[in-house]
Amino acid sequence: MNKEQRDEVFNHAKEWIYEAGKEIRDQIHAPLVVDTKSNPNDLVTTMDKATEEFFTKKIKDTFPHHFILSEEGYGDNLKSMNGTVWIIDPIDGTMNFVHQKRNFAISIGIYYDGVGEIGFIYNVMEDILYSAKKGEGVYKNNDKLPRLRKNIPFNETMLSLNHFWLCENRLVDEKVMQKLVKDVRGARTYGSAALEFAYVAEGIIDTYLTLSLSPWDYAAGIVIVNEVGGVTTTVDGDAINMLHKSSVVTGNRGIQQTILNDYVKTARK
Numbered sequence: 001m002n003k004e005q006r007d008e009v010f011n012h013a014k015e016w017i018y019e020a021g022k023e024i025r026d027q028i029h030a031p032l033v034v035d036t037k038s039n040p041n042d043l044v045t046t047m048d049k050a051t052e053e054f055f056t057k058k059i060k061d062t063f064p065h066h067f068i069l070s071e072e073g074y075g076d077n078l079k080s081m082n083g084t085v086w087i088i089d090p091i092d093g094t095m096n097f098v099h100q101k102r103n104f105a106i107s108i109g110i111y112y113d114g115v116g117e118i119g120f121i122y123n124v125m126e127d128i129l130y131s132a133k134k135g136e137g138v139y140k141n142n143d144k145l146p147r148l149r150k151n152i153p154f155n156e157t158m159l160s161l162n163h164f165w166l167c168e169n170r171l172v173d174e175k176v177m178q179k180l181v182k183d184v185r186g187a188r189t190y191g192s193a194a195l196e197f198a199y200v201a202e203g204i205i206d207t208y209l210t211l212s213l214s215p216w217d218y219a220a221g222i223v224i225v226n227e228v229g230g231v232t233t234t235v236d237g238d239a240i241n242m243l244h245k246s247s248v249v250t251g252n253r254g255i256q257q258t259i260l261n262d263y264v265k266t267a268r269k
């Protein structure tokens with residue numbers, strides 16, 4: 001994708017995100033139909049579906065040769081990352097959307113032949129848009145974010161993680177993860193993977209780790225964290241595959257390595 005193409009796609013996506021976000025805000029107190037998917041706590045609402053349908057229609061009308069990978073079933077059934085692929089989570093943090101009416105985001109990553117070109121994470125209720133184009137850094141609304149700080153002492157680290165790490169489970173030794181939570185300065189769980197990536201990019205948390213996410217949870221975040229000098233891998237330290245679910249460790253380079261080597265690798269069973 002050359003700069004001209006990237007700018008054109010970016011400008012359309014940004015306009016549609018603002019339009020979709022305004023619709024969500026306008027309807028925030030309207031009655032919702034809430035269904036469940038894989039388990040009773042895996043929620044989906046009419047707004048998740050309507051928002052995804054809105055994006056897929058706009059994309060197919062404007063860029064008929066682009067592909068879509070998305071959560072709620074309006075996208076394509078993709079077997080490869082060839083060409084331009086929009087990876088869309090219409091509402092990331094649906095549980096927050098339903099229960100709190102805040103702390104959720106629209107997340108869109110746009111890839112060309114498997115390379116992250118554009119990332120958007122839109123905190124809808126706060127009207128804060130994190131955006132990135134490959135090679136051009138990250139903006140929080142109109143302000144360019146600085147690159148991530150280096151050499152943060154580990155005991156001053158802010159960590160974000162899914163609390164399932166701390167429960168007894170088959171995959172990790174929770175005692176090691178409990179030590180991690182004690183060793184860092186503070187631990188948080190926000191309930192929206194996309195926002196957690198955005199907070200890493202902003203430097204208000206230093207690392208985020210989770211055992212299992214889907215491509216639409218991290219496609220935008222990876223581009224955004226990358227553009228401020230951060231790094232994202234699986235818990236085994238491998239690159240993330242956009243066509244499958246994955247574990248994720250993202251953040252400031254040095255801290256990400258310490259967490260992988262000194263904690264996560266030992267904790268894995």
Ligand code: IPD
Nearest residue numbers: 091092093094095191192193194
């Ligand atoms: C979820 C959120 C949550 C994460 C879950 C995701 P959804 O996305 O990102 O923070 O822990 O694994 O599924 O379902 O609200 O789009």
Ligand code: CA
Nearest residue numbers: 089092093217
């Ligand atoms: Ca999600």
Ligand code: CA
Nearest residue numbers: 071089091092
């Ligand atoms: Ca979602």
